[in-house]
Amino acid sequence: MSSSAILEARGLTRRFAGLVAVHDVSFSLSPGEILGFIGPNGAGKTTLISLLSGTLAPTEGEVWFDGRRIDRMAAFRRARLGIGRTFQIMQPFPGLSVLDNVAVGALFGRGQGQSRLALARESARECLRFVGLGKHIDHRAEDLGGPDRKRLELAKALAMQPRVLLCDEVMAGLNLVEIDEVIEIIRKVRDTGISIIVIEHVIKAIRTLSDRIMVLHHGEKIADGAPDSVLTDSRVVEAYLGKKRS
Numbered sequence: 287m288s289s290s291a292i293l294e295a296r297g298l299t300r301r302f303a304g305l306v307a308v309h310d311v312s313f314s315l316s317p318g319e320i321l322g323f324i325g326p327n328g329a330g331k332t333t334l335i336s337l338l339s340g341t342l343a344p345t346e347g348e349v350w351f352d353g354r355r356i357d358r359m360a361a362f363r364r365a366r367l368g369i370g371r372t373f374q375i376m377q378p379f380p381g382l383s384v385l386d387n388v389a390v391g392a393l394f395g396r397g398q399g400q401s402r403l404a405l406a407r408e409s410a411r412e413c414l415r416f417v418g419l420g421k422h423i424d425h426r427a428e429d430l431g432g433p434d435r436k437r438l439e440l441a442k443a444l445a446m447q448p449r450v451l452l453c454d455e456v457m458a459g460l461n462l463v464e465i466d467e468v469i470e471i472i473r474k475v476r477d478t479g480i481s482i483i484v485i486e487h488v489i490k491a492i493r494t495l496s497d498r499i500m501v502l503h504h505g506e507k508i509a510d511g512a513p514d515s516v517l518t519d520s521r522v523v524e525a526y527l528g529k530k531r532s
């Protein structure tokens with residue numbers, strides 16, 4: 287593992303029957319870095335995030351986190367080590383308040399999580415204030431609108447006190463003002479010392495937010511570098527931006 291990386295993928299491959307969703311992808315994430323993942327629909331971005339968080343096991347390759355090899359470790363153990371993620375398809379716990387949805391994250395978070403519900407709720411309150419949902423803590427989670435569900439998804443992941451946060455399309459379906467608000471939240475998260483990977487289709491947002499961008503196409507990494515050079519790379523333009531520009 288490169289000495290400065292907090293998270294590293296080495297030769298990650300994931301097959302689904304005959305389909306190679308991720309093929310021999312290597313990259314590293316530095317502490318405090320925001321790394322953007324882009325690529326056309328079906329490029330393998332969510333699969334790659336799942337290989338990092340542990341909801342999928344790789345067919346081949348390794349994942350290293352803070353000096354430990356973790357690719358055979360269950361997702362909940364990786365969460366306890368400090369890998370948090372949001373899900374593209376949001377699934378709040380039905381019937382629970384916004385506060386308790388986030389408190390669940392605090393109870394099962396880094397280390398052993400919070401041992402008592404009262405403490406978990408206190409952490410949840412802080413996370414909800416952090417993402418701008420402080421006024422909605424008593425609402426039922428399923429009553430939140432789309433943009434607020436995105437914030438809830440972030441708060442749930444933050445309540446687990448991650449050291450690395452994997453964000454899967456937290457801006458999808460948001461308007462420009464809401465996107466700017468989420469960009470600000472993600473920057474604030476980074477300022478607390480958390481390293482972040484962001485999957486996003488909104489190119490303007492990813493360019494603004496990312497220190498570095500990595501591009502996947504048909505499961506393969508085709509570019510990795512500074513936003514301006516990656517977004518003008520001819521392979522990237524041809525594979526992605528030429529067809530789908532935000």
Ligand SMILES: Nc1ncnc2c1ncn2[C@@H]1O[C@H](COP(=O)(O)OP(=O)(O)OP(=O)(O)O)[C@@H](O)[C@H]1O
Pocket residue numbers: 302305306307325326327328329330331332333334
């Ligand atoms: N559980 C699965 N079983 C079979 N095929 C899968 C599974 N999950 C993903 N795939 C396939 O793997 C490929 C990569 O999918 P993935 O969701 O990782 O792409 P993506 O880049 O995140 O796409 P999008 O931008 O549309 O979310 C696709 O062809 C998808 O259909």
